[in-house]
Amino acid sequence: MMSKKPRKQRKKMFNAPLHIKRKFIGAHLEENLLLKYDKRAVPVVRGDSIRVMRGSFKGHEDKIVKVNVKKRCIEIEGITMSKADGNKIAKPIHSSNVIITKLNLTDKWRRKKLERNLSEDAKKEIEAEAKEQIKIAKEEERKKEEEAKALKEEEEAIEEESEEPKEKPEQKQEEEKPKAKVEKKSVPKAETKKEEPKKKAKSDKKPATTSSKKKTTKKTPVKTTKKKEENK
Numbered sequence: 001m002m003s004k005k006p007r008k009q010r011k012k013m014f015n016a017p018l019h020i021k022r023k024f025i026g027a028h029l030e031e032n033l034l035l036k037y038d039k040r041a042v043p044v045v046r047g048d049s050i051r052v053m054r055g056s057f058k059g060h061e062d063k064i065v066k067v068n069v070k071k072r073c074i075e076i077e078g079i080t081m082s083k084a085d086g087n088k089i090a091k092p093i094h095s096s097n098v099i100i101t102k103l104n105l106t107d108k109w110r111r112k113k114l115e116r117n118l119s120e121d122a123k124k125e126i127e128a129e130a131k132e133q134i135k136i137a138k139e140e141e142r143k144k145e146e147e148a149k150a151l152k153e154e155e156e157a158i159e160e161e162s163e164e165p166k167e168k169p170e171q172k173q174e175e176e177k178p179k180a181k182v183e184k185k186s187v188p189k190a191e192t193k194k195e196e197p198k199k200k201a202k203s204d205k206k207p208a209t210t211s212s213k214k215k216t217t218k219k220t221p222v223k224t225t226k227k228k229e230e231n232k
Contacts, residue, residue, distance in 0.1 A: 022069050025095045033100065036122065037114050044074055044095050047104035052076070054097045061101065068092065105130035106137060 003009060013024065026043045027050065034040060044050075046067055052060045057079050066075040073092035081091040105111055111130060115123045 018069050021072065025067060025069065025072055025074070027095045027098050027100050029103075030099055030101050033103065036125075037103075038118065039114075042100065042103070042114075044098075044100070045104050045107070045110065047106070048100055049102035050076065050098040051101050052079075052093065052098055055093070057091075057093075065090065074098070104133065106133050 013021075016024075023043055026041045028041050029037065029039060030051075044064060044067055046064050048064050049061065050064060052058055060076070060079060062077040062079075064074050065077055068074070071092060072094070074095055075090040075092060076098075079091050079093065080088045082088050103110075103114070105114075105126060111126055115126060118126075
């Protein structure tokens with residue numbers, strides 16, 4: 001930056017692209033690391049161990065969990081703040097308020113930058129330290145996977161236990177249904193046998209009605225003949 005005006009410097013810092021803004025998120029190294037790597041400051045990476053030097057959490061030592069490039073701040077394990085609703089969230093801290101106590105060397109590109117202009121002995125020490133960190137990281141990942149599997153198995157076992165009682169009443173209903181069908185079929189058979197004699201009785205009464213009608217038809221011509229005789 002060529003300008004000495006603060007407003008222009010701030011404008012360039014806020015409007016910078018991410019690949020340049022990433023370099024602004026740096027922190028000073030501790031004295032022993034400063035002598036080892038021959039550097040005063042280094043850009044911060046997730047997994048670096050740091051110590052807070054200023055603020056309400058002064059003296060807190062832990063690892064970096066997240067690096068927010070857009071807001072130019074970092075999140076550290078164990079540093080939280082409470083919201084109005086009572087929930088706790090990670091408190092962002094500026095990288096200038098911390099000092100690096102241990103570097104994360106699992107990234108090979110970072111190792112190459114640190115090994116520049118160093119002796120071969122120092123490079124060997126860095127590589128040996130990086131191998132140890134990679135082993136520890138793999139063990140932690142394996143433990144997390146095992147814990148995740150154990151949780152899934154417990155959840156599946158709980159779901160199976162909750163589903164078993166629901167299946168039993170359904171089975172009972174299926175067993176009761178065929179019995180009810182047999183009873184219903186037995187009822188109409190008995191009724192059909194009793195209904196047969198009734199039909200015969202009805203058939204016997206029908207001819208009686210026909211004979212009565214014939215008698216009435218015979219009486220009508222007698223009346224007409226009597227009326228004709230009286231008129232004469």
